Amino acid sequence: MAEGDDGRIRPGEVAAPMPADFDAQLYFIGRIRSPYSRREDCPRRGDAASGPDFRLEINPRWQPALAGLAVGDRVQVLYWMHLSRRDLLLQTPQMDGVTHGTFALRSPVRPNPIASTVVPLLAIEGGTLTVRGLDCVDGTPILDIKPASGRFQGEHG
Amino acid sequence: MAEGDDGRIRPGEVAAPMPADFDAQLYFIGRIRSPYSRREDCPRRGDAASGPDFRLEINPRWQPALAGLAVGDRVQVLYWMHLSRRDLLLQTPQMDGVTHGTFALRSPVRPNPIASTVVPLLAIEGGTLTVRGLDCVDGTPILDIKPASGRFQGEHG
Numbered sequence: 001m002a003e004g005d006d007g008r009i010r011p012g013e014v015a016a017p018m019p020a021d022f023d024a025q026l027y028f029i030g031r032i033r034s035p036y037s038r039r040e041d042c043p044r045r046g047d048a049a050s051g052p053d054f055r056l057e058i059n060p061r062w063q064p065a066l067a068g069l070a071v072g073d074r075v076q077v078l079y080w081m082h083l084s085r086r087d088l089l090l091q092t093p094q095m096d097g098v099t100h101g102t103f104a105l106r107s108p109v110r111p112n113p114i115a116s117t118v119v120p121l122l123a124i125e126g127g128t129l130t131v132r133g134l135d136c137v138d139g140t141p142i143l144d145i146k147p148a149s150g151r152f153q154g155e156h157g
Numbered sequence: 158m159a160e161g162d163d164g165r166i167r168p169g170e171v172a173a174p175m176p177a178d179f180d181a182q183l184y185f186i187g188r189i190r191s192p193y194s195r196r197e198d199c200p201r202r203g204d205a206a207s208g209p210d211f212r213l214e215i216n217p218r219w220q221p222a223l224a225g226l227a228v229g230d231r232v233q234v235l236y237w238m239h240l241s242r243r244d245l246l247l248q249t250p251q252m253d254g255v256t257h258g259t260f261a262l263r264s265p266v267r268p269n270p271i272a273s274t275v276v277p278l279l280a281i282e283g284g285t286l287t288v289r290g291l292d293c294v295d296g297t298p299i300l301d302i303k304p305a306s307g308r309f310q311g312e313h314g
Contacts, residue, residue: 014221016218016219016221016222017218018184019184019218022182022183022184023182023183023184023185023298024182024183024185024237024239024298025179025180025181025182025183026179026180026181026182026183026269027175027176027179027180027243027268027269028180028181029268029269061173061174061176062173062246062260062268064171064173064246064247064258065173065245065246065247065258065259065260065261065267065268066258066260066261067247067257067258067261068257068258068260068261068262069258069260069261075260076273078269078271078273080181082181086184088222089219089221089222090221090222090224100224100225101221101222101223101224101225101226102222103219103222103223103225103226103232103301103302103303104222104223104224104225104226104304105225105303105304106303106304110222110301110303111184111186111219111222111301112183112184112186112235112300112301114235114271114300114301116233116235116273141180141181143269143271144260144267144268144269144271145260146260146261146262146263146267147261147262147263
């Protein structure tokens, strides 16, 4: 079970009072098909070398935006860790029992539970991409896919 | 001016009909103080070696979550490119005039305009972090800060 996700507070953990309002909104562009149907089955970290395949099923609306991706590319996948609580300021991961600030950890528990992973693109079939190296549960929402590096590096607000 | 952000469609560009509803919501955890006050002043890509300093001003609510970060760390900053349009499926970047799918570009114009950049952490003063290597406009909202690598790598949904 991932840190803090069962609603219990471990020793040293501190929850924040949450803001009354949100500030921006997201579209889910698709879902990740994973061999892990329960969160407790997920590994701590994906394995791009010997781990299982994951399928990124992109919603029909956004499929035209895949044009130009090619097998062999390394892509950055941003996804939404929809099962994670969002209110912990300090966390005590089970793996070592040491308390850290949320922003000093890559835990899924964070105010905006956005995961970022770079994976190899193994296949493209219509609106479905096959990748390896993720660790998320089946049905996890996808937020974005972009080349890990590319012609257009700039990302400015 | 960033691609597509002036509301005009360039040759080859295609806009999507947008979904009626959003799927999830974000909290802004702070703002980026940048030397670039206008978007047209921003470089195409940040320069961590010789570029200017940026200050990440974290909201008081979330400042306790910085505990454990240290000067010299490399941190991944996720921020919200709040000035970008979100509806382009195909884009024709001005830099080369070639049309690509949005997910084959790192353009700021995308359904969820989340930027991800890894930068060196140069200073920590209270709730303000100083970094170098960003390229965004002053006032850009921050979504997350996490170690670029760390004790707790796992990010599962």
